[in-house]
Amino acid sequence: MYPIPYLDLPPLGAAAGTVRLPGSKSISNRLLLLAGLSAGVTTLVDLLDSDDTRVMLDALRGLGCRIEQQGRHTRITGVAGKPAVLEADFFLGNAGTAMRPLTAALAVISTQNGGRYTLSGVPRMHERPIGDLVDALRALGVAVECLGNEGYPPLRLAGGSLLLDAPVRVRGDVSSQFLTALLLALPLAAGPRAPTLGTDGSSLPPEGASPPWGGPAAGRDVVIEVIGELISKPYIEITLNLLARFGIAVRREGWQRFTIPAGSAYVTPGEVHVEADASSASYFIALGALAGVDAPVRIEGVGAASIQGDIRFVEAAQAMGARVMAEPNALEVRRGAWPLKAIELDCNHIPDAAMTLAVMALYADGPSTLTNIASWRVKETDRIAAMATELRKLGAQVEEGADHIRVWPLAQFKPAAIHTYDDHRMAMCLSLAAFHTLKGAAPVPVRILDPKCVAKTYPDYFETLFGVVAADAAQIPVITIDGPTASGKGTLAAGVAQALGYHTLDSGSLYRVTALAARRAQVAADDEAGLAAVARGLHLQFEGTNVILDGVDVTERLRDEAVGAMASQISVWPQVRAALFDLQCGFRQLPGLVADGRDMGTVIFPQAGLKVFLTATPAARAERRHKQLISKGIPASLDSLRADLEARDARDKNRSTAPLKPAQDALLLDNSLLGIEASVQQVIAWWNARLPFDGSAGC
């Protein structure tokens, strides 16, 4: 995940490779609730690990479920529908699949155990309607209080007595999640049960409760009727499918009437595998359609056998020209028609994945129209408005209606800082606008603001994307930070890289690794050819700031003074520098690189977008080094450290190959009196001034 204010995507060109997607959000949260309500242990394999599932897991823990995590397995010990916890507050973030089903489940539970529960979420969750579910639950006899605005969370559930003589009626035209919630929760009311408790804990029926209080001993059919049109129907199929896995065989009459048979009880199937998320697949299906030119984008974990409705996004992508090969549990996607073909599609059955089509439409041969998507307006944000606003920033013509959006293709994209509205899908969809595969169009970057919002369902989305897309190396941004020893280059580079989500190259460490490897191989510091051979044969990996040589972490060893001294000596050899040249260029990877060293701006990356030459007085640098050594318990003399630094400066400046000097176009930064954070901010400010995003560095 990129927990940074913005992530800049350079222009992207091609895509190929394999992605393994995280688990389905809709399946994960349904399974978690069902497992939590069942008796005994359920093991979920490949459960989604994201914000939405974390709030559900926290809620289950709060109800007394035991949760154990081991590798790909999550073991849930359920409470058999009877949590001992009678008062609890649940925070459910912005997870509709947690808020709605838990509301119904806790509502029924509170009528049975006299519990009092509150459910709240992030501010946007308090703007997402839940009135239709509240109405259904009140009609069922549950005491539901809206603590803020009527019809919206936060909610308090405070018992009541279930009135099951008549069908439970619920509207389904705002969200299908209300029906899903009742279907998941009402088996709690259909089973045989012991006399239930009143809100005061007594075993007498609460005043005014109509018999049969708590249901007859053998249980009773519970009937749910949908009032009016039901949207997002395939999500109900997921609900029914998973209920069946837990032993609840709902009888249905079309989309209007659902009967939970008397005596129903959740029975854990033991172990359940969670298939990958079909909505998340849509971004990579689109990627294949846009940029899978030489080889396909292969998506693993979800395919033709999926129980998720969003798998039908494949048909929409095919209609736009994608070539898709579907296996039961995988998809391979390539570009077919190019430009893509414009479509007009009723998207009610794929409300989430349909957003991806709106961005694909930019690459089509005419305007595309997506209809019957009114529900977009009450999701993580008003998605019709948000999509229209952000596509227009790219330069597109967009028509927005109450329940449709029409998007015209775009010949020349404008660089834009894309607002994501704390909506994971806005971030993931709009990342596709970084592709520049249209003939004649100038490639431009895209800035995604608040990229960490993808954590709702796909925390590693951008990392996965970068794993399968390619960019012209010249388009991948590089910032170089050169400077003398102990000037703080490494710290500054790490700070800048962290702020931008870029990779780092500590080129000095390459010389130190070569020195270490040469010492181990007993190659002398004056054996130029031998040293170059060592450099070429390095078996290196970087894990964060750690350096792994031949599979062993040598980070600490590289700090040895002897290794540092040899590094400085061997770095004068042209053959050694040449051997390390390609290795260093290879660090230029998406989304960008901050390279620090002595010749990054002058020799290795002369075309870098920003070159910084970092200096500090010898006194300031000696003092820093002194502090560092003392804090590690290593005795040191300030004067001799300063003398060493000055000698090293002289050697670095005067060597014939790549001597230490600022690149002509470098900006000088003297940090003798500047803290780390201020130095980082200075470099970021310089960098942003060179980018085409109208200074939109933040939200």
Ligand SMILES: O=C(O)C1=C[C@@H](OP(=O)(O)O)[C@@H](O)[C@H](O)C1
């Ligand atoms: O039941 C579910 O898992 C979902 C149903 C859909 O919501 P609506 O029914 O509100 O359209 C969908 O948008 C959401 O992401 C997940």
Ligand SMILES: C=C(OP(=O)(O)O)C(=O)O
């Ligand atoms: C609408 C969505 O989420 P939620 O489950 O919160 O409704 C979504 O993931 O696109």
